[in-house]
Amino acid sequence: MTRSVYVTGIGRGDGRQVVELGVMELLTRQVGRVGVFRPLMHEGPDRMFDLLRSRYRLAQDQATAYGMRYEEAAALQAEEGRDGLTSRLVDRFHRVAGEYEAVLVLGSDFAETNLPSELGVNARLANEFGASVLPVVGGIDQSAESVANEVRNAHHAYTNLGCDVIAVIANRVAAEAATEAAGRLHRGLPVPAYVLPEEPALSAPTVAQIAETLGAEVLLGDHAGMARDVMNFVFGGAMLPTFIKALTPGCMVIMPGDRADLLIGSLAAHSAGAPPIAGIVLTLDERPGPEIMALAARLAPGTPVLSVPAGSFPTAADLFALEGKLGAASPRKAETALGLFEKHVDTEELTRRISVGRSERVTPMMFEHTLIERARSGRRRVVLPEGTEERILHAAEVLLRRNVCDLILLGDEDVIRRRAGELGISLDVPACTITDPQTSPLRELFAKIYAKLRAHRGVSYELAYDVVADVSYFGTLMVQEGLADGMVSGAVHSTAATIRPAFEIIKTDKQSGAAxxxxxxxxxxxxxxxxxxxxxxxxxxxxxxxxxxxxxxxxxxxxxxxxxxxxxxxxxxxxxxxxxxxxxxxxxxxxxxxxxxxxxxxxxxxxxxxxxxxxxxxxxxxxxxxxxxxxxxxxxxxxxxxxxxxxxxxxxxxxxxxxxxxLRKPVNDLSRGALVSDIVNTVAITAIQAQGEPG
The missing domain is CATH 3.40.50.10750 (Isocitrate/Isopropylmalate dehydrogenase-like)
Known part of the structure; x- marks a missing residue:
């Protein structure tokens, strides 16, 4: 029998897309064929289905994923009653369920649906589908006590309607209330209750969303720049020295289009990485001349500069009401959402409660998910010598957002941070450190170690001092000395450049019997x-x-x-x-x-x-x-x-x-044509190798 999970809520604003994404991740780790069904839908594009289909490579025809529109459902319920509506939706659900090993059901969104007793409709559908229910409660602007009460109420509401509730999740809870709420819910419910704190990066719109909302013309900016998250807004009006002090990481700068000084100053600050901004909106339909725009393009390549006809006040009014959304066009938000879900939900326990038997087949996606899961379970630190390479930085972002492992990036810190800023990637997290082999105090120690190891080859300290400044040698020595648990390189270096230091320094693992x-x-x-x-x-x-x-x-x-x-x-x-x-x-x-x-x-x-x-x-x-x-x-x-x-x-x-x-310690090579996903998988494998033999 197909196993189904019905993710639903009790009202608007619960941000349950994070939970839907997390549950899909759990299902695709267990079985190869997972379907999606949304019983009730609004007109227009379905961002969540598009995200699930692209991320999890679903072959499902979009037309089969939907029951009916809300307007049709309200009319049908008014004419034939809830039984008539339920019967029609159950029939459409089973057409999907017959094709898949598991189905993720996306409950109604409680947003202008004109559907009486919407919670009851969701509960009835879940029961008729034979689906387990996972209610999600929104915790915006609520105290810990209020969140705990809402979770208990949601559990009672669905269980009293006969539902098989496997867990309850409170989402978007203020960080200061999340821990207390989780403590209050630790006892008193017969099912697990999890609390997800508010994550600003998820509610932050992207530059592309802002451009779409404002109907802006894109004067400068590449795809990576348009995908940056906008963490806040800074309005330009002051003189440049004062204005520069107001800039914050990830801000969108709003300024009159005739303030060329602020435009160039903002981009220069971004280029210096102090701080990296998301982009700039020029108002009043004013644009700097071609010489200024050419300078702007050279200062911060890829950084978006938008133009709108409105003034700052109406522009601000449109922007302050804008919230980021998960979708296929924002894959970085998906990584953040999964990292949040996996950090605060006991995924092993929830998987057991979902009770989807693991498929005997192992699909590529199941294998990749298993790598991430196992790497995270015994967190290790991996050094990436190619810290300035774009694909490495994108992979680092995925690994950090998913909490897979700690990372050490090698290279000139200013160059790495500037490049990361251009890509809209934040490296300011405790799990990521940057080390420059040229200036690191470890260089002298490593030179002594390498000179001793290679003395039989005539290597002097002076020669060793030069050799260990090479990122591949420096990274390998970090692994050898226990400052990193493994190394991954090769995106821009040859195989020989990656593995020669390992042969010289780490050497063959004779204890395992390897020759x-x-x-x-x-x-x-x-x-x-x-x-x-x-x-x-x-x-x-x-x-x-x-x-x-x-x-x-x-x-x-x-x-x-x-x-x-x-x-x-x-x-x-x-x-x-x-x-x-x-x-x-x-x-x-x-x-x-x-x-x-x-x-x-x-x-x-x-x-x-x-x-x-x-x-x-x-x-x-x-x-x-x-x-x-x-x-x-x-x-x-x-x-x-x-x-x-x-x-x-x-x-x-x-x-x-x-x-x-x-090798005695893990060092792995990349193909120079490696994709970001290849790098993520290889780092995960390296972290697993570093965990030692399974106990």
Missing amino acids: IVSSVFFMCLADKVLVYGDCAINPDPDAEQLADIAIQSAATAARFGVEPRVAMLSYSTGTSGSGADVDKVRKATELVRERRPDLLVEGPIQYDAAVDADVAATKLPGSEVAGKATVLIFPDLNTGNNTYKAVQRSANAVAVGPVLQG
Whole structure:
């Protein structure tokens, strides 16, 4: 039976989209096919459905996600009563439920719906859908006592109407009242109650939303600039020295269009990172000349400058009523919302109460969610040497907003902060530190350590002092000395530049039995995750090395939830072929069996026989690995690298890696074409590796 969760409320302004997003995250960790159903809808675009569809790659046709419009529902209820309305909506719900393993139901929003007893309608629908209910209570401008009372009232209201309430969440509670409210709710309810504090970044509109609301003309600004959150407004009228002091991080500056001095001063302050502003609105339909605008573009590339015909007062009136909204156009808010949800909700407990059985299939999204969840569970600190690189900064923002791990960014602090400001990214959080290897007091210590390690190679202190200023060497030494738990690099550096310092400083983990350092890719196909090794490090391993790669790869697979069934790949299967290459694979297979008799391993075996059950039945009948291999070991780098890229492109697979194995401490390489999501996944993997063997 399809398991459904009905997220609803008791009134307006509860900001329940945060909870809807959080519950969707929990559902997609458990099952591969999740549907969305909104029984009642308003006219116009549905930002929440668009966000869920884009973020979670839903294939669901939008038309199937809706029951009916509020106007239609009110008319139908007036004509046929609640039974008639309910019957129609239940029928439409079951059309969706029949197609999915779980369904997230988005309750009505209590906003100008003209629907009598709206809470009762939601409760009746939830019961008829067979859905568990998760009520959300708004806590804006309420005391801790009032919030606790509202939560209890919501629980009673829905349980008295026969609903299966699995938890209650209070949202948008003032920070100073949140802790007390949570304490009051810790006892006295038969279900968990969670309190989410107000998060200013979620209610902050983006520059793009402001431009749309004001009907502004965009004079300057790129996509990243338009996506910045606007934390407050500063109105320009004073002389420049006084005005500059009033600027605050993330502010939108509103000024008359003929104040070129304030325009240039604001952008110069932004460029210096003191402070980074969100953008500028020029009023009164006045615009500086082309020379001033050209200077503005050079001072702060990407920073939005908008123009509106109205004066400051009517512009302010429109802006003060504007609130940010979650949607597909604001993915950064989604990361903030998920971070807030996961920080204040016991997601493990809530997942148990939702009671969605974990699917046997592992989809790419399920695998990625699991990485984030496991990394967060044992928080570690990861150093990112490429601190000025745009993709690294965007990935850092995601990791920090989701509370995945602590980060150390390496590079010139002024350059990093300026670049982050241009991208609208705030690094002013305790979980993120910035270190410049050129000026850090650690440089002298690291030079002594490196000179001692490499003395047999004739490395002097003076040479070491220069070497350790390189971000890759500096980051590796931070890991070696326990100042960071792992390192991720390679977005702009070569593989050699990333792993050479690790070979020299961290070295092979002899205690684990590893003889060499190797790598794997996690290949996330449509319905399963395979492990490919070695596709990045060893060009032509001999039989001993190939056996070592296989054993390491099996251990890595098991560490990340993939049951290892190892296929030692060759161009022939079983005893059908001969030659040096086949003999190497055959010997490596024998060595694996000798060293790890507990491992399921088959080889030599061709790729099709390894993964296709029908082919396996013909070529290797009765094999415990053939047709269902999960760890595929390639005979050489040429074969492995080309195969992973071919599968990645032709099967639209997500390739996570390369993940290095065999080092004493985790250092991982990135492809220079890595996407932000690739970087996030690799950092999460590194954090998990740094947690040590699972207990």
